[in-house]
Amino acid sequence: MLMRLFDSDRAGSVMLTLLALLIAVVPVANLLVPPESSLHLSTYTVTLLGKYLCYAILAIALDLVWGYCGVLSLGHGAFFALGGYAMGMYLMRQIGERGVYGNPELPDFMVFLDWQALPWYWQGFDHFWFALVMVALVPGLLAFVFGWLAFRSRVTGVYLSIITQALTYALMLAFFRNEMGFGGNNGLTDFKDLLGFDLQAGSTRVALFVVSAVSLAVVYVSCRAIVNSRLGRAVVAIRDAEDRARFLGYRVHYFKLWVFTFSAVLAGIAGALYVPQVGIINPSEFQPLNSIELVIWVAIGGRGTLWGAAGGAVLVNYAKTSFTAVLPEVWLFALGGLFIVSTLLLPRGLAGLFKRSKDAS
């Protein structure tokens, strides 16, 4: 079954093999190879790689809804951030008495605001399982309600993109406010440990990296399975000729709603993996620009391929890391330029290059 899935997906097999290699090599290179050795991988690099993998999951999530279903969400960063906040809330609760104010119940920012008790929506986040449920549930529920309203009313195209952008912007403004109870401007940070493991420890970082890599593989395989199923073809049909599908008996809005919600859950998972690795989540994750950058990763990588989106996310973010180290002001221009060049010369993204050379051979 699993083998059949990859018969015609060589690029996907290559990607999964690469991931397997990383999972095998990175822990050894970081934990076992002595720091003096040139083969040693610093914990900083491990975390950086882990971050890229989270972005790759996010990119696959967007590709599913944009590349296959034709719904260009310019607000997917919001679902990523919400998943991140859910994880951040758990990590906050883990701090306990070790905060600056030493309050065992309340996170520092609540003490600072002079709050007396934990708000109702923070209840339960001291349990890891509860946080995990929320990581999927909160973005999923928001996407479901939003999608229900939008797709039922047949909002499509640019209008839909604009309201998704408005959604993430509105959430950013809301999360900026102190009285929302999510740490306002500063967000949630100063995390100490996760399930009792010190977040600063190299071994924890390696474990988080491995979990991210495994998650990416699982997300890829499940999305591939969806795309290859009859559902996947129905979704492509809806993308290409929505009316035709509707008059053939497909309730188009249910399909869009399902894909959008599933994609939002994946984005939330990516955010939850991201936060313990970078050690902070704040409202800037909701900024519209993030969601637009995400679209650019997918466009550059090649939409409608899944692996292209993942590759695009890693490559563009690697470029960003290298670039911002040298010329931080220029990055956005470089990104814009890259986007324009890729749309003009590579309408199918970098993935299109591979496909073309394969077709030619």
Add this chain to the structure above:
Amino acid sequence: MKEPLLKRDRVYDFLAPVVIPEALLDTRHGPILYLEDITVTFDGFKALNNLNLTIGDGELRCIIGANGAGKTTMMDVITGRTRPDYGSAWFGSRINLLGMDEPAIAAAGIGRKFQKPTVFENLSVQGNLELAAAGNKGVWRMLSAPLSAEQRDAVNEVLSLVNLQAVAAHVAGTLSHGQKQWLEIGMLLMQRPRLLLLDEPVAGMTSAEIERTTELLLELAGTHSVVVVEHDMEFVRSIARRVTVLHEGSVLVEGKMQDIQNDPSVIEVYLGE
């Protein structure tokens, strides 16, 4: 356009069964399609004006009329895309079309070909037909259940019926215009419809293709009821038994082709052009 959410006598769409059992379609006591007093207004302009139309079970009917006469709008009403301001539309004697959305109407047994041929260009010809196959088209079902043997057989049957076996594996986007028209008709047949609505099925076809389409439609009539909207008079003459002339949103005359051709009012508004 939208049903109020709070109506107590209505089941929410997502709770209602998507597939309307074919048994519900009842044509024992009369026509398969019955339109009465249908009126559709766009910004004060009456695209359909007290339209009355009856199609008998198994009939092949041609509808002609000048551009803007309301032919496409009539199909929009029957298939649930446009809600009329008033009037009623029945499929058989039991199914009220005005209470249903497009997928429900499709599932009840009405297939529609668009004026501009519309197929899924990125899927293979076979893939197009598979997607159209009758059966449960819910999200979960599509994800979990593979195509049934029965559906597979239906695909092969339709492939030969519309003469596309040779290109079954080709991507639909590469088909000729005429082949796309056939593929779309094939997709309708996959739904096992009782009533076919074909909006200009031979537009842009070569004469050989038109001939083949004529054969196909004559083959379908009898087991299906077929409504054809067409401009090509030659084609209409070759298939039609009864012809309805639409003019400014209502029926001008209805009758045999020969009678229609000689009707002075028709000559004035349509044929005379």
